[in-house]
Amino acid sequence: MLRDPVCGMEVNESEAVFKVRYKGKTYYFCSLYCKEEFEKEPERYIQEREEESDE
Incomplete structure (x- = not known):
């Protein structure tokens, strides 16, 4: 599990709908x-x- 950098909530990478590519x-x-x-x-x-x- 990864963490949302804004709110800190755990996010499942394979199920995440919202993502942004920034500086690679x-x-x-x-x-x-x-x-x-x-x-x-x-x-x-x-x-x-x-x-x-x-x-």
């Missing part, structure tokens, strides 16, 4: 809302998730 990586989302939020500020969400995984 595919990100998966639980909803259209989260996908759209990511598209507005992708660097913000990537950085937030990296900081959380470092803790």
Whole structure:
């Protein structure tokens, strides 16, 4: 399972309807809302998730 970078919800890669390719990586989302939020500020969400995984 992967995590939605916006809300942190677990997302099944094979069943995900919403996804975005950004800088060579595919990100998966639980909803259209989260996908759209990511598209507005992708660097913000990537950085937030990296900081959380470092803790």
